Structure formats: C-alpha cells, structure tokens
C-alpha cells in the first residue's frame with residue numbers, strides 16, 4: 464500500500480523523506496532514517512567539497528539504505544554538488560530558481576535531482592530543468608518557507624502542473640496527515656520538525672524541550688532571523704522571536720564550526736545545536752505546524768515506523 468512512484472524511483476521502502484535541515488540533518492540522523500527504509504537527507508553547509516565527498520563515502524559504507532544531500536541555493540557550492548552526485552542517490556535544492564545546468568551536473572554524477580518548491584510555477588520550472596521528483600512545500604512548514612499556500616492546496620496545483628512524482632511537505636507529523644497527503648496524490652511526504660526531536664538529532668536539548676512544550680498555534684512565520692540570509696521568511700516558535708527581541712546585546716551565544724567557536728549575532732540563522740552555548744531561547748527555534756506531533760524524544764526509526772504504520776492502517780480502512 465505504501466509502494467509509490469517515489470519509493471520505486473528512489474529505491475526505498477517507505478514513502479517518507481526526512482527533510483534536509485541545516486544544522487540538524489547530520490549523518491547519524493540521516494543514517495538512522497535510511498536504515499529504517501525511508502530517505503535520509505544530510506546538510507553540509509560550509510563544508511569544503513573534498514570533505515563532503517569523504518563524509519558521504521563513509522555514510523555509504525555505513526548504511527544499506529538510500530540517502531541524499533540538500534543544498535540551499537543562497538549558499539551553494541557547485542563543487543560540493545559535483546562531489547555529492549557520485550555518492551548520493553538524491554541531490555536536492557531549495558530556495559532559488561530551478562537551474563537546468565545544476566540538474567545536469569547531478570545527473571552526470573549519477574544521482575536523482577530534486578527541487579523543493581513553493582508554487583506551481585516553480586514546480587513547472589523545476590520539471591522543465593529536468594528534476595526527477597519535486598517537493599511541494601506548504602506554508603505550514605518549519606524552517607524557511609518558500610510558498611504561501613497550505614500544503615493540500617499547493618499539492619493539488621503542483622500535481623495538476625507536472626508529471627514527475629511529488630512529495631508533500633509542511634505540517635506533516637502524523638500518520639493521519641501522511642495518509643491525507645498520499646490519498647490526495649502525493650507520492651510521499653517530507654517530514655522535518657518531528658526529526659528535530661529524534662534521539663539521533665544534534666538539536667540543543669532546550670530546543671527539543673521547547674518543541675515538546677509547544678503546539679501548532681505557537682508557531683509563526685517571520686523574518687526576525689535574517690542575519691546571514693535576508694528576505695527569507697521562516698516558521699519558528701513565536702517564543703524565540705519575543706526572546707530575541709527582548710535580548711540585550713549583539714551576540715546571543717557561540718557555536719562550533721570545526722575546531723573553532725564562533726560568535727552568533729543576534730537575529731542570525733543557525734539553530735541551536737548540542738554544542739551551542741548562550742541564550743538558546745533567543746535563537747531561531749524552527750518548527751512547523753507539525754510540532755503538535757512532537758510529544759517525546761524517540762529514535763528516528765520509531766518515527767518512521769509509527770508514521771508508516773498509522774498511514775497504512777488509515778489508507779486500508781479508506782480504500
């Protein structure tokens with residue numbers, strides 16, 4: 464029942480993609496998701512291309528599952544794209560105009576090319592650029608949000624506009640929501656916020672606690688955290704916007720970059736990780752409307768299995 468155009472194309476057994484998430488989608492999380500039969504994704508922002516290739520090679524040795532890498536267009540390193548395409552099953556882009564030359568580079572390396580889109584027009588462009596599947600991101604999504612429409616409205620528009628498989632993203636944290644998206648024609652779902660609270664996630668414990676204590680009504684789309692990445696709306700917990708505005712000083716804390724500790728300016732984009740110090744509550748606590756479904760810390764495998772089991776049960780009852 465959960466065999467879809469996406470699972471067949473990618474070679475996984477569960478139609479779930481763990482969202483690429485800057486600062487969160489490290490190898491241990493992606494590997495756990497891949498091992499559970501879904502598509503695990505990594506992010507390696509600011510990592511040199513040679514190092515990206517080396518880390519992906521290690522990952523390939525450590526899992527029999529499929530995995531991919533996510534690139535944010537405003538921070539794109541083309542050499543890293545090329546280095547990834549020979550190792551990953553999926554190379555994915557977000558937040559920039561679909562680019563046929565990038566897609567061609569991915570295909571030359573042997574990977575599938577994917578674009579996360581926020582409008583039907585962007586979906587048509589991404590398909591025209593040669594992408595193998597797309598992700599339609601609704602405004603319910605945590606993190607940076609491309610579109611302005613609810614996920615089911617956007618999904619319908621995108622499905623009417625393109626022929627390639629389309630995943631639904633944004634606010635999907637339960638088997639119920641997953642079943643809804645699949646019944647509406649999605650070939651799979653992309654899940655972000657739930658995996659921030661996975662046991663394998665590098666998120667700061669205070670960030671995870673804030674997710675555990677929050678509900679869908681506690682998130683807001685803002686441009687409050689725009690240092691390093693201006694004019695890019697993002698969905699976070701409303702509490703962190705208030706805490707950031709009330710914070711006195713220009714530096715909210717420090718984060719690790721390789722062997723170095725670097726200051727985090729007030730209003731900057733990186734979310735707090737375990738090794739981040741400072742006013743965690745005043746840093747961007749990205750969260751989608753799916754935050755309702757974050758009720759405990761649990762292994763990524765459990766999240767994948769719970770969603771798949773519940774979606775399948777509901778779809779069987781419905782069919």
Ligand SMILES: Cc1cc2nc3c(=O)[nH]c(=O)nc-3n(C[C@H](O)[C@H](O)[C@H](O)COP(=O)(O)O)c2cc1C
Nearest residue numbers: 482484485557604605606633634655656749751753
């Ligand atoms: C902490 C966090 C970081 C994110 N970073 C990225 C990113 O680097 N690249 C990207 O394509 N999407 C990013 N997103 C958005 C996700 O790809 C996805 O659209 C979103 O998580 C789906 O909504 P959900 O969080 O309700 O599941 C991020 C989301 C979160 C929660």
